[in-house]
Structure formats: C-alpha cells, structure tokens
Amino acid sequence: KNEVEQSPQNLTAQEGEFITINCSYSVGISALHWLQQHPGGGIVSLFMLSSGKKKHGRLIATINIQEKHSSLHITASHPRDSAVYICAVPTGNQFYFGTGTSLTVIP
C-alpha cells in the first residue's frame, strides 16, 4: 500500500497545453510538497502548501485536505517544463513520496 499515489505516471504534451498532475494521499498531513526533478537528478522544491492554492509563475498547486488530494497545474507548458514531478507528504516522523509523473513537453 502506497501512502502517496500520483497520476498519471507519464505525460506527453504539446507546447502551450494546460497540464494537470494529481496526487492522492492516505495519511493525515499538515503540508504537502511538490518537487521537480530534472534529468541528472537535481531536485527543486516548487511548492509547500497546507490549504487552498499557491501560484508561482505558470505553476499552480491546489490542495483539498478533506479529500486528501492535491493537483499541480502548468499553464502554457514549455519544453523546459519537461521533468519528473513528485509530490511528497510529511507525517509524524516520516516523509513519503509519490512515484513521480514524468512530463515531456514537445515543441
């Protein structure tokens, strides 16, 4: 049983498309993280949110604590958005990660 489930696993989009990545979790949390990992391994923290919505440039993250669900949206996608997107939830003294969504944006 996975504490964090992401969908889809793989996603290919045309440049300019609106993209949604979903994350569901089964544990009680106070915050959820969205991370971005580019080829080569480096991980960047995109968002940490505990309620509502956050926006940073073309990226929007939402969370519904009652439904235990979060979404990451990318508006006007660009080839440089190609990466693996990972959601992660801390609970107690553990930190659980989703398996990631591999996004490829084609010019």
Added chain:
Amino acid sequence: KAGVTQTPRYLIKTRGQQVTLSCSPISGHRSVSWYQQTPGQGLQFLFEYFSETQRNKGNFPGRFSGRQFSNSRSEMNVSTLELGDSALYLCASSLSGPPGYNEQFFGPGTRLTVL
C-alpha cells in the same frame, strides 16, 4: 548564498565494502535529511539530523547510519554494501523542523554504484 553540496558526486564500490557520503547544508540551516532514490522504489526517506542528533528515521536497516557535526555538515555511512544499495543518495537541508515541515533545499546527489 551557496546551495547544498554533496561529495563525491559519483562513487563505485564493490559488495561488502563500506562508503561514506558527505553533505554540506546551506549556511544557517540546522536540519539535514538524507534520501535514497532508486528506479524501483523511488524516493525514500533515510533519516534526519538536527543539532548533531538523529531526530527522525525511515525504514532502513542498521547498515545505514549517519552523523552531523557542530557546523551542521552531515555524513552518511553504508556498511557491508549490497547490490541493491546502488542508488542516487540525496541530502536536503532546511532551517529547522522535521523533514517536510519546512521548505527543503536539495543537493545534487551522490550516485553510488555497487558492483
């Protein structure tokens, strides 16, 4: 401000050997967490150190250990290496708080290959 640094970046070892990886956090950050990433298991939390004390620990065998120094630099040690230990090992630092309760800043990782 310099980011999180990890050394070495690449490492090749043989089964049965031991290995030590190093992580230097962002200046002022007191929490350092370690993670293992493999194609099969994805990212998994190893442990977290804060003020030279292990504060949180994931579900890994005792062969995986670590420590933190007074300057917040951290080392991770894996003894009696197994083939399955081949992975990307990432560390992340944050100002304080358990892993995940504050924004985490990740290092570039150390890619360990066990032959």
